[in-house]
Amino acid sequence: MVLVAGAEGLLAERAVDRLVGLARERDPGVEVTTLDGALYGSGMLGVVASPSLFDEDRVVVVEGVERATDELLTDALAYLASPAPDVVLVLRHGGGQRGKKLLDAVRAQGAPVVVCEPVKKDSDKAAFVSAELRRASRRADPRAVRALVDAVGADLRELAAACAQLVADTTGVIGSEVVERYYGGRIEATGFRVADAAIEGDAGQAVALLRHALATGVDPVPVVAALAMKLRTLAKVAATRGRGGASVRDLSLAPWQVDRALKDLQRWTPEGLAEAITAVAQADAEVKGAGRDREFAVERAVLRIASAGSR
Structure with a gap:
């Protein structure tokens, strides 16, 4: 069981994708099921997590636990008492008090917790930009990184998309003049x-x-x-x-x-x-x-x- 908690959607999506990817590295045919917490009906978790005929590994991702129905909270708490050995259960909680009892129970069992809180400080956003570019085997000079954060840094998803665009459309070290050409009109001049x-x-x-x-x-x-x-x-x-x-x-x-x-x-x-x-x-x-x-x-x-x- 893994809890992915926090309001930063991009980081949470990547965390869930990474968990699913690790499961597929172990078993390319692993079955992945996604449940919506807001639409959950009684017994659904038991159905998708019940033992399979061939003991196949499965991944169950429950999205939107912060919007969970009462039935989901009841079933998930019951599942904690006897989790299926061949199932990876990923709970995605976007923040708030809804489902707190369940989250506390998950943490009390020592389950891994991936924290995905919003990135607010410019220095952290700059570090994110540098990491995004490193993943693509690219880099930018410090002024370019600062310019990109100034231009689109209010939203991490937009920042990631901007990095992807610059990687796709340019070559070599990314300079501030390139960022200015693409995003100069969007500078957030507060x-x-x-x-x-x-x-x-x-x-x-x-x-x-x-x-x-x-x-x-x-x-x-x-x-x-x-x-x-x-x-x-x-x-x-x-x-x-x-x-x-x-x-x-x-x-x-x-x-x-x-x-x-x-x-x-x-x-x-x-x-x-x-x-x-x-x-x-x-x-x-x-x-x-x-x-x-x-x-x-x-x-x-x-x-x-x-x-x-x-x-």
Whole structure:
């Protein structure tokens, strides 16, 4: 018995396919049956898992356990007490509380659990892209990987499809110019990406992302809020330098946020940080009514931040 748990559909599908593939490597003629948890009727599991005339191996995949009928939960719990020796039962649960008693019982028996949680951090998405390309015996330079994540990174399935397209349509090492040609129009220019570019001192990229964001309907207010949040994090971490690890732990920041801030602070002086914070404060007032041109106000703040970091 194997539990495939988590809301990331692509990873879960691959896990199930891998399990079925392993069974077929052992026996090419293995019988594979798929049941839908939402449509399950009483006794169906017993029928497909009952001993066969020739003791043939079988794989039973139960999809959508998070939508399971009461009959499935009852039958599956009963099956746990006496599982069939020639059957691999794969339970696919997409998240939520439905079926929790069954999942707890499966885990208590020590069954393998494949965790397929959504990939949210850009660094994890970049690692996913690199792994996808390695599987196809290809690679991309770091800027290309970052550009691809920026363009289609919100959905792992789309990211995998983009990798497959680039592998099929290109040769050699994949560069950022190739990604830009294929996916440049889809860059997800959120306030935090604008802030990242400005903090890094890349004024051109920051302004390009900002203008794209504004053109696609992003309001200036959350962009300024993202800038302020990034600078507040830098200021907090900067204030703890030289005070030891205990002070850093008191900041209520995730370890990755501290690591990112320490890296960014290498190009920032206290004076530059003060100037950037002043620029954001002015922009905040202007985008909330104190200025005539909200978009100009935030663009000016982005440019001032990008230049302040090098001082």
